[in-house]
Amino acid sequence: MQMVEYAVETFDLTKIFESKENGVKRYIKAVDHVNIKVKQGEFFGLLGPNGAGKTTLIKMLCTIILPTEGTAKVNGYDIIKEPYKVRSSFGWFHGETGGRSLYWRLSAEDNLKFYAYLQNVPKDVAERRISALLEFFGLTKERKKLVKDYSTGMKVRVMLARALLHNPPILFMDEPTIGLDTISAVETRQLLKALNVELGKNRDFHKPQYV
Ligand SMILES: Nc1ncnc2c1ncn2[C@@H]1O[C@H](COP(=O)(O)OP(=O)(O)OP(=O)(O)O)[C@@H](O)[C@H]1O
Ligand SMILES: [Mg+2]
Structure with a gap:
């Protein structure tokens, strides 16, 4: 296991969802340039109202969805370049x-x-x-x-x-x-x-x- 200072580190992590309503494109900025650092061993809580983007942020860290902009490191591994290492x-x-x-x-x-x-x-x-x-x-x-x-x-x-x-x-x-x-x-x-x-x-x- 690699030892890194931060369990999670995000760099301008952003997710914009695109949807269509009556043929008109809509953009939802679910996560907007988030920069957080979570140390190894830290118990880190993310609070926010419904729709704030908490689940979307976790989904990006878990490599379930890709960010629109920015990136993050999980256990020192890049969520875009090293998804398999992130997953383990x-x-x-x-x-x-x-x-x-x-x-x-x-x-x-x-x-x-x-x-x-x-x-x-x-x-x-x-x-x-x-x-x-x-x-x-x-x-x-x-x-x-x-x-x-x-x-x-x-x-x-x-x-x-x-x-x-x-x-x-x-x-x-x-x-x-x-x-x-x-x-x-x-x-x-x-x-x-x-x-x-x-x-x-x-x-x-x-x-x-x-x-
Ligand atoms: N797949 C998707 N396509 C389009 N919009 C989405 C999608 N997933 C989430 N959204 C939108 O992104 C925004 C953030 O949603 P998210 O589920 O991340 O919020 P949340 O903070 O987890 O809310 P809750 O407390 O209700 O769980 C919401 O406006 C939601 O409608
Ligand atoms: Mg949620």
Whole structure:
């Protein structure tokens, strides 16, 4: 893993969407020359009203969409020139009501095994890391239970574990507490703070002290 001062650095990052309404072209400046620097280990929050451009900014950093102008570095890699290196540098958590992106007829453990396989995590590493993540997120007892029988908050925890399977140095989250009740939202925020502290102490979830 390369060590860089900034986990994320943007350079006049801009996105203009083009759309047509009744044959007339419209331009929406969703992200306008944004320059931010996020240090390694920093917990960085992006706030703004609906439509401010938060999701668009994250999508560019995740290399899902290309900027119209400017660029950014994620873990030191350029989002335009080195998208594959960028993609292996982050975990992505997209808040969704009800954990629709999980396989409901699989257990939490089997969901995580499947996604670890997609991330090319070797089987033995995956098994240790999945156990450590389930333990951290308080799901060890229910690891064999089908996701369809999980509460919304539990599904959020499985999705967070999924985002960390390949041990990424950066975690992008878009509305992680959406759909959660007040208590679960507070619990999730506390969990994320604890996660940041844990990962600061020990970058890898599969190291012996976590097994
Ligand atoms: N694919 C697209 N095509 C056209 N316009 C888009 C597209 N995606 C987003 N926009 C527009 O870009 C602007 C920013 O949207 P974005 O989803 O980034 O906002 P947001 O800050 O994430 O909002 P929210 O808090 O509602 O999630 C909005 O005006 C939106 O309508
Ligand atoms: Mg959004």
